[in-house]
Amino acid sequence: xxxxxxxxxxxxxxxxxxxxxxxxxxxxxxxxxxxxxxxxxxxxxxxxxxxxxxxxxxxxxxxxxxxxxxxxxxxxxxxxxxxxxxxxxxxxxxxxxxxxxxxxxxxxxxxxxxxxxxxxxxxxxxxxxxxxxx
Numbered sequence: 012x013x014x015x016x017x018x019x020x021x022x023x024x025x026x027x028x029x030x031x032x033x034x035x036x037x038x039x040x041x042x043x044x045x046x047x048x049x050x051x052x053x054x055x056x057x058x059x060x061x062x063x064x065x066x067x068x069x070x071x072x073x074x075x076x077x078x079x080x081x082x083x084x085x086x087x088x089x090x091x092x093x094x095x096x097x098x099x100x101x102x103x104x105x106x107x108x109x110x111x112x113x114x115x116x117x118x119x120x121x122x123x124x125x126x127x128x129x130x131x132x133x134x135x136x137x138x139x140x141x142x143x144x145x
Contacts, residue, residue, distance in 0.1 A: 018074035025070020028097065032062040036104070052108040065100020069093045083132050090131020094123030 036058050039047055048055050073093045080086045098119045106115050 012078040014075070014078065017077045018071065021070040021072070021074025021077065022067060023070070024073060025066035025068070027066075028069065029062045029066025029100075032066070032101070033059050036062065051104060051106065053103055058104055061100045061103050065096050065098075068096035068100075072096060080135065083135055086131040086135030087128040088131065090127040090129070090134070091123050092127070093131070094127025095119060098122040098126075 036055065040055050045055070048058060051058075053061075072095075073089065076089055076092060080089055101122075102111065102115045102119050105118070
């Protein structure tokens with residue numbers, strides 16, 4: 012597995028993820044104004060930056076660590092590790108700044124476990140059908 016290729020792939024995925032969230036935040040701003048952002052004690056641009064950092068970080072984790080995946084268990088672990096920066100980017104939009112540590116941090120870890128683990132396995136299964144598995 013070529014590290015450069017995998018890193019590019021991960022960063023492209025992260026950029027796509029960040030872009031989708033930025034479109035959502037932009038539509039929210041257009042239709043609801045600044046109120047949703049004031050509620051969470053962040054500006055629109057802080058939310059956009061959070062999404063960019065989370066997407067790129069998650070993509071980089073994927074690209075750098077994907078070569079260590081040897082089966083469903085390590086794929087699940089990779090899904091969890093990718094989920095941490097991704098959900099850390101989303102949590103600011105879910106709770107006010109004053110609540111980022113608690114309940115924010117447990118929510119990030121819980122979300123990465125509940126969604127990252129099965130998504131890691133699903134991506135592995137998609138790329139490695141039962142007849143072609145190692």
